[in-house]
Amino acid sequence: EAQVTQNPRYLITVTGKKLTVTCSQNMNHEYMSWYRQDPGLGLRQIYYSMNVEVTDKGDVPEGYKVSRKEKRNFPLILESPSPNQTSLYFCASSFYGQGREKLFFGSGTQLSVL
Amino acid sequence: KQEVTQIPAALSVPEGENLVLNCSFTDSAIYNLQWFRQDPGKGLTSLLLIQSSQREQTSGRLNASLDKSSGRSTLYIAASQPGDSATYLCAVTYNFNKFYFGSGTKLNVKP
Numbered sequence: 001e002a003q004v005t006q007n008p009r010y011l012i013t014v015t016g017k018k019l020t021v022t023c024s025q026n027m028n029h030e031y032m033s034w035y036r037q038d039p040g041l042g043l044r045q046i047y048y049s050m051n052v053e054v055t056d057k058g059d060v061p062e063g064y065k066v067s068r069k070e071k072r073n074f075p076l077i078l079e080s081p082s083p084n085q086t087s088l089y090f091c092a093s094s095f096y097g098q099g100r101e102k103l104f105f106g107s108g109t110q111l112s113v114l
Numbered sequence: 115k116q117e118v119t120q121i122p123a124a125l126s127v128p129e130g131e132n133l134v135l136n137c138s139f140t141d142s143a144i145y146n147l148q149w150f151r152q153d154p155g156k157g158l159t160s161l162l163l164i165q166s167s168q169r170e171q172t173s174g175r176l177n178a179s180l181d182k183s184s185g186r187s188t189l190y191i192a193a194s195q196p197g198d199s200a201t202y203l204c205a206v207t208y209n210f211n212k213f214y215f216g217s218g219t220k221l222n223v224k225p
Contacts, residue, residue, distance in 0.1 A: 003159075033213070043158075043203070043215040051209065058212060090157055097208060099165055101146060104214070105157035105204075 004095040006091050006106035011080055014114050021076045021109050023091030028056045029104070031094045033058070034066065036087040037108075043090070049074055050096065081113040116141055118206055120216035127194055128224050135189040136217045137204035142182045144206045148190050149178050152201045152218065161202075162189070194223045 004025045012020055025032065035058075045058030049068040063085055065077040074093075078085060084092035091106040117140045127133055137147070146165050150158040162171045162178040166186070170179040179191040187204060203218040 014175070030205075031210070035213075040217070043205075043216040045214075048211055056211065062146075078186055092158075099163075099211060101148075101207075102163050103148060103150075103158070104158040108155075108159045 002104070004091055004104050004106040006054075006089075006109050008109060009107065010110050012112045012114065015082055016080050019078050019081060020021050020110070020113050021078075021089060021091075023074045023076065023106060025074075025093040025104070026072065027093065027095075027104065028071065029093035029097045030071070031101075032068065033103075034064070034074070034076045035092065035093050036060065036089045038087050048078070053055075056089075081111075083113050084108060085110060085111065086113045116206070116208070116212075116214045118204060118214050118216040118217050120202075120204060122219060123128060123217065124220040124222075126222040126224065129194060129196060131194050131223075132190070132192050133194055133221075135191070135202050135218055135221070136174050137187040139185050139190070139196045139214070141185075141208065142185050144182060146175065147178075147180055147187050147204060147206050149176075149187075150203045152203060159205065186191055191221075194221075196223050196225050199223050 034046040035043045044060045047066040049055045089109045092103045119138045149161045164180045173190040180220045201218040201220045205215045
């Protein structure tokens with residue numbers, strides 16, 4: 001089954017404790033990206049990757065890191081989480097070009113930073 | 115800063131009604147526009163994708179139109195059903211790296 005898998009689904013942590021949210025897709029998509037969703041602010045893009053070893057900032061990259069060492073995986077790293085990073089996070093992937101750019105989303109990770 | 119606006123923020127209709135959701139964007143030079151559905155506690159599902167060269171796309175009871183010159187897209191849902199209840203979001207991209215989402219329209223279809 002074609003899917004984007006995020007883990008964990010829920011995460012509660014404390015300020016300053018490094019964490020990683022994993023994202024994996026099995027569709028051989030070139031493009032992957034991370035978003036956060038906050039009430040009243042909608043979805044905002046954190047980082048994106050056009051292919052392996054190619055990443056760039058979205059609109060709200062501060063406090064986040066990413067890496068793309070393999071085509072299927074795109075982890076989101078919070079080196080020193082703060083309470084303002086409490087949010088619902090989504091990973092998404094897509095082909096690029098030829099009209100095949102439908103975004104496929106993971107089920108989300110609800111993060112609470114205390 | 116690119117902005118995407120969706121009106122109304124919430125909509126409640128009786129089952130069977132035809133309805134229109136609106137999406138507007140500030141810069142008309144889009145690469146494509148997508149409409150998504152989001153159910154509570156779940157991820158987004160892409161419903162329709164309209165390329166910049168297209169005027170509309172259809173899938174079942176859903177029809178999405180695009181008018182780049184006016185910076186608008188509409189999602190038409192025919193013969194609404196309770197199972198259509200969800201939040202509907204639109205998103206635009208200009209060069210397929212960054213995506214800009216509206217805040218969504220929360221639809222409730224009453225039996």
